[in-house]
Amino acid sequence: MSRRLGIVIVVVIVIALLLVVIGNVATAHTNPPVTTTIQWDSPETEALLRAACFDCHSNETVWPWYSYVAPMSFLVAHDVEEGRSKLNFSTGHGELEGGEMAEQIEGGAMPLRIYLPLHPEANLSDTQKAQLMQGLQATFGGERD
Ligand code: HEC
Numbered sequence: 001m002s003r004r005l006g007i008v009i010v011v012v013i014v015i016a017l018l019l020v021v022i023g024n025v026a027t028a029h030t031n032p033p034v035t036t037t038i039q040w041d042s043p044e045t046e047a048l049l050r051a052a053c054f055d056c057h058s059n060e061t062v063w064p065w066y067s068y069v070a071p072m073s074f075l076v077a078h079d080v081e082e083g084r085s086k087l088n089f090s091t092g093h094g095e096l097e098g099g100e101m102a103e104q105i106e107g108g109a110m111p112l113r114i115y116l117p118l119h120p121e122a123n124l125s126d127t128q129k130a131q132l133m134q135g136l137q138a139t140f141g142g143e144r145d
Contacts, residue, residue, distance in 0.1 A: 019069050019070045019071075020068065020069055020070075022070040022073070023067070023068045023069040023070040023072070023073035024068050026070065026073070026074075027068075027070070027074060027076075027077045028077060029061075029063045029067065029068070029077070030059075031059050031060060031061055032090075032091075033059065033090075034058075034059055034060065034090040034091075035090065035091050035092075036090065036091055036092040038089060038139065039139070040135075040139055041135050041138035041139045042135055042138075044135065045131075045132060045135025045136065045138070045139055048124065048128055048131065048132040048135070049089070049132065049136070051121045051122055051124075052110075052121075052122040052124055052132070053089070053110065053111060053122075054089065055080070055115070055119070055122075056079055056080050056082075056083030056084070056111075056115070057083050057084060057086070057087050057088055057089055058084075058088060058089045058090040059084070059088065059090035059091065060090060061080055063076070064076070064118065075114075079112060079114075079115070087101075096140050097140060097141070097142040098137035098139060098140035098141055098142040099137060099143045099144045100142060101133075101136045101140065101142075102132075102133035102134075102136055102137055102142075102144050103144050105124075105129055105132060105133050105136075106129070106133060106144070
């Protein structure tokens, strides 16, 4: 191995390690306590919501490995923080309104598109979306506009 290649490999390893250290230290990976219990209309609604929405709208976030590597760590943490600040199914925070949630799903705004390639289980079929929207309205009430 040439000396130059050796240096390049060392530099790449050092940068990769730095990104992991930054992703671990500079990003909070919190899961505060769950303080509310939701009376779901059916287990299917809960399962679909858990698959498609809980990572950003609950305190039961599954933090993936890349959420520990900068700069992805900042993007993931930002989405979770903002998502929880809008609505949090673990605390009841925010406007838990079934009609509004259904609209977000129907319009394709939620789950966030950027989330889908690495979370195929959140990429709901039309049938699953219809079931989830109906279940959210049954659970939380509210009409779609
Ligand atoms: C990858 C993270 C992520 C996922 C997954 C996700 N959300 Fe969100 N959600 C956000 C963020 C960030 C916001 C605030 C910014 C925005 O409205 O785009 C938000 C906002 C919302 C809002 C409020 C919209 C508003 O403008 O007030 C609703 C309702 C919502 N999400 C429902 C859902 C539902 C239902 C699901 C599952 C089908 C879901 N979200 C999945 C991140 C996410």
